[in-house]
Amino acid sequence: MVRDLRNPNWYIEVKLDPAQEKEKFGVSQLGLIPRRRVLNATKAGGSKVAGYEKDLKINTTGTWSPCRIADCPIVNIRRQGDLQQWCFSFKAGDTQFFLPQIELARALFFHSAYLTRLAMNPNGLDEEFDVQVGEDANRAEIHILPSSSLPMVVRGNPSQRRMLAWLLLDKKVRNSFQSIAQYQLTEGEVRNGRRYWPFRFDPPPLENVKMKVRGQYVRESELFFVYEIHSLKNLSSQIPKEIEFFDPKFTEQKAGKKGSSTERGGTGGPPEIDDDELPTTDADEYVLEVPEVELEFSEPAYTTRKPSDGRRRSGARKGISEEGVDDPANGQTDVSTDEPTVRGEVPAGVADGIDDQSEDSHLFTHKFEAFMAMSDLLEIKGCRIVAEEMIPLPVVKGHSKYRLPDGNPRYLFYRVLRYQNQNYALVEVDTVESEARLSTLLLKQPPGKYDWYPKLSILGRSLVKASLRWPTDKKLKQDFPAGFRRISHQQNITSSLSPTGTTALNRWMGRVYDSLAELHNTRLP
Known part of the structure; x- marks a missing residue:
């Protein structure tokens, strides 16, 4: 030198x-x-x-x-x-x-x-x-x-x-x-x-x-x-x-x-x-x-x-x-x-x-603590959690929402629920920093063997391209023909694990269960 x-x-x-x-x-x-x-x-x-x-x-x-x-x-x-x-x-x-x-x-x-x-x-x-x-x-x-x-x-x-x-x-x-x-x-x-x-x-x-x-x-x-x-x-x-x-x-x-x-x-x-x-x-x-x-x-x-x-x-x-x-x-x-x-x-x-190449997805699970606590409560309603996974939203050139404001990756987290011999996917996306919270999405699994990961990876890509908006009902019906429901939750989700947030957490769980029961009883035409 x-x-x-x-x-x-x-x-x-x-x-x-x-x-x-x-x-x-x-x-x-x-x-x-x-x-x-x-x-x-x-x-x-x-x-x-x-x-x-x-x-x-x-x-x-x-x-x-x-x-x-x-x-x-x-x-x-x-x-x-x-x-x-x-x-x-x-x-x-x-x-x-x-x-x-x-x-x-x-x-x-x-x-x-x-x-x-x-x-x-x-x-x-x-x-x-x-x-x-x-x-x-x-x-x-x-x-x-x-x-x-x-x-x-x-x-x-x-x-x-x-x-x-x-x-x-x-x-x-x-x-x-x-x-x-x-x-x-x-x-x-x-x-x-x-x-x-x-x-x-x-x-x-x-x-x-x-x-x-x-x-x-x-x-x-x-x-x-x-x-x-x-x-x-x-x-x-x-x-x-x-x-x-x-x-x-x-x-x-x-x-x-x-x-x-x-x-x-x-x-x-x-x-x-x-x-x-x-x-x-x-x-x-x-x-x-x-x-x-x-x-x-x-x-x-x-x-x-x-x-x-x-x-x-x-x-x-x-x-x-x-x-x-x-x-x-x-x-x-x-x-x-x-x-x-x-x-x-x-x-x-x-x-x-x-x-x-570090395996670091576990570092971001705290973003979904309230979601996990809420879905755990569904067990008292007869639901059983049979699988779960985090998916990083994919990089899409020309768009930025695959990252959080601090540069960290944004994740989609889903849990597969078993309710009355039928599987459902409950999907949440990390939007804590956003003023407009993205609703929780409930998806019914079609008959036969089904791999949720590739389907939800494609869904994650559409989220990025649409600036964190779920696809239209028409698009969701096309991609998930067995049925779906959008479920709102409280704005300040991060407070749900505090003693004062227990009521909000139970209300969120109640809305999910009501949608689950309704979707379970719905028959396709």
Whole structure:
């Protein structure tokens, strides 16, 4: 890595094949260019991976040895021009691995230009965030400071927030991230007006983490040089399980959007990346489709996003609409992947390179506590709950209601009830934040074997497209010909579990049972 002493921006030196005039890229692009990846592959319509794929399990990084690429015995690896770059050398199974340190940091941390730049600043995290952990070990607050340049894409994306919370709250992970700047300060060298530094850092423990990599494998000598990390699974997080992000840039009217950003892909095809230009702070962010790293936490944290004063606000920001996704550049197709500045001239292209595979649906069941309590009461009426499932509302381009205002996924929850030898599905959707509550839907199951999941997944898609409105009676009759009923419930559903809400809960249950009995006695013509 190198930077001009008159400029704070770092660059990475790269070699391209075939050779190109440009031999260095901004450090902001580190997350986009893993080793040996074929960029802009014309046949596949995107980038292509290279090398042999292999799975391995890491017991701990505590036994790893730092070394140089020059220490790797694979002949053609030693003939390359980056022999002084730092690696980790370790054994997994019978194979000796050589993992470039910058590649591990890319997969763990460098998911945006913002984090890459922040890693080079010794006090970067403290200058951007105020972390508060109180007496409750299961809860924490992260206050995004008003001066923070955290991209809107990250603020509104639950996967990105989860990673950021892991970095900020897990002491060993935070120390690992901060070691990047510490090594940069102590090991960089100044030559001819430039500062040079072979990237180095201390890895977090990564105990019992499963990793999928690609690289060069020499089977005869059981040697493996890693080009690219594709997945890190079973990540442990020693952090509170409920984390609130307080954001001065968040208002209710940004509901369902990744901040002030355009959805991946946009309306006019993928943009052209022009990193000779700086991005501006005055245009919306364009979410770029980039190669993703699969990440999976063994115990994922639940994050939410709130206004910095803790209260919801009213009044939409001029020019931002909740539904739909407009081209932020008004026809401009050039974007820059660097960090936005007031001197910039093109929109910012922000990478969303995380594919979060964590099993986290259980973190959202609290949204349906009142619904579950109400349907449990139906047992006294002779109903038996035989199945239940949560379905995330699907992503539909041009629409936003598949997400909650804080960016978390919106779920549909259903329970299958058995009443007098007949099955029914009772369906609820999370619309707590909405002034107009969506009614509970009761659906009668037709004769024979029946799979509710695909049917209700299709129903979820229509909900998103209709901005959280159930289909018309005509459409419901077509899709659920055995019969259906819409059932209203009280406005303040979240209070139903309190002692004063018991009456409301019983009334809701009564309305459901009356509809169930009526539907049971209805015969199709």
